[in-house]
Amino acid sequence: MSRRLVPVVPTRTPLQTRVLVVCLVTGFATLLDSAVLTVAAPALRDGLGASTVQLQWILAGYSLTFGLALVPAGRLGDRYGRPWFLVAGLVLFALTSLVGASARDADVLVVARLVQGVGAGTANPQVIGLLQDHFDGPARARSLGSYASTGAFAAVIAPLVGGVVLAAAGPAGWRISLVLTLPFALAAAVLCARFVPRAGRPLRSAPGIDPVGLALLSVTALGLLVPFVLPGSLAGRASWGAAAVVGATTLVWWERRYSRSGRTPVLSPELLRAPGFALGCLVATFTFGSALGFSAVLMIYLQEGAGLTPLQAGLATTPGALASVVAAHLSWRLVRRFGRAGVTAAVGAKIPVAVALLLAVLLLPDRFVVASLVVGQVLTGVTGGLSISTNQALTLDQAPTGQHGVAAGMLQVSQRLSATVCIAAMTGAFVGAAASPAGHDAALAGAVVVTALLAVAATVCSVLDDVLARRRRARAGSPAAEAALQPA
Incomplete structure (x- = not known):
């Protein structure tokens, strides 16, 4: 045969x-x-x-x-x-x-x-x-x-x-x-x-750079960052904060004007008006910034506060990173089953984890603090793995047709600028508090409180996004929408 x-x-x-x-x-x-x-x-x-x-x-x-x-x-x-x-x-x-x-x-x-x-x-x-x-x-x-x-x-x-x-x-x-x-x-x-x-001839139809919008975004970012790294008087810091407000206001005006001229702005007003996109960006901003900011603080604490070597500090944080990878691999099942509500639950779970970690830092003997931090990092890794990439996907899914590339850029920019401000603010506050009589444990507790507050802000935005999405589906009158509003 x-x-x-x-x-x-x-x-x-x-x-x-x-x-x-x-x-x-x-x-x-x-x-x-x-x-x-x-x-x-x-x-x-x-x-x-x-x-x-x-x-x-x-x-x-x-x-x-x-x-x-x-x-x-x-x-x-x-x-x-x-x-x-x-x-x-x-x-x-x-x-x-x-x-x-x-x-x-x-x-x-x-x-x-x-x-x-x-x-x-x-x-x-x-x-x-x-x-x-x-x-x-x-x-x-x-x-x-x-x-x-x-x-x-x-x-x-x-x-x-x-x-x-x-x-x-x-x-x-x-x-x-x-x-x-x-x-x-x-x-x-x-x-x-x-x-x-290499590509052939330049693609003239590609969007322009929007240099004015980029300059205004830079002014706004520096206005948010510099007060946390500027030594000196409160008046000096306040002037940079005022620059951020003026820069942000002018940026919104300019981007609307630039968009009406038919060109592609750095921050698309159409995207910011898209249901769910702005709130999803805020969720990403709060979660990404708090994760990187606390990671920087934790590494300094483990070495200078807990007295670990760099290798021991690396070993202490590895389980949390592994937990995040495993959770991210499973996160899409959560989204398929619960949608935005699943992401909201994962983001909200950061709050009790942060509260438990705060109590451990303040109340447990020093010899148990590192172990509690390892456990806390594992739990935080799970919540982050379940929520970060899934929130990004759900947020980008809200972008109007033809705006997905711009939406991805806006989302990445918001995450990076959030990381910049959170890293600068949290490390500066930690180092300053650690040098005071309160010591490293109190400084770490302050960083945990900031993380908890950012988790609350992210949860509020995610809940609001979920509620508004359910109302939009209900107004559409589809059977699937009505089913989504029913309690599980």
Whole structure:
């Protein structure tokens, strides 16, 4: 009997494989970098003699420029070709990591981190764009899933890698931490330049940059950030706060005017009016900022307050990172079963976890505090894993047709700027309180309170989004809407 030979159709072309490798290596390098630096923060401060303000800028400045670079870099990539800007961003990222590692002064490292954030913010939107350009249908979903998994893997191993490097290299370990991702960034740049095809003629139909909107957004972001890192009088801080208010007001006016002219603004008024999008962005803003801010505080506390080595601190935070990865993998079942209500429950669960952690820090003997923090991080990791990516997906789903790219940019910008403010504010408050007679435990308790308040704000926004969505479905009069309003 003859057998019919069935040709094996490759699931991925060689070009797609090369593009995917470049994108995954890029994501790994840019996401690992900031997470590793958090572990090295105490050693870095001691090695350079950095002040609290300088440490805040070193930790938060990267997120600031990362967020501000996302939108213009994405639109330039749309117009002139993504590979060029991916290579440029990676080279800038790599060179500034080398400058930072060789810095003899904290101010040099501050500037290096700010410029490095521009490099990462230039490369990141090209990664998403390349995956969308070269993959379709289920293959696109798998490629984006691989990218998300790479980011999760970087988050899991970062504390351990940072701890191992600092344990092995001693006082110079923080310098090595800054160049850990250098080989990955250069490798991705070389692979992209060699294997990823360039675009043809510039795509003139791509959205413009909106330089005025970007400048006003920068003023608003600095107005929110600088009061937390500015030593001096209350009047000086208040003037920056006033600048943020004026910048935000002017930004809203300008973006409406820019949008009415038929051009694409940085912050789309149409998106902000879309049911569910603005509230979903607020949920993402509160949860993302609190997660990164508390992670920075926790690393400093574990080393300076609890007396752990960097490696021990990395080991203490790894279970929480693993729990987040596992929960994120299961989170879509929660959404399929409960929709926005499931995300709301996961976000709201952060509140009792924070309260329990606060009581543990204030009431338990010191020898039990670290163990309670490990348990608290695991529970927080579960709630974050269940809520962060699912909220992002539900929020982007609210974007009107043709606005998904702009919506993704707005969501990323809001998350990065939130991370900037929260990292600066929470680390500054922690270091200042830890140096007072109250000590490290009271300083950590203050950070937990801030985390709890941000969780409350996120929960309120998510509940409001769910309630308004149910009312919209009820007004539509569909049977599914009426069923959604019935108690379980």
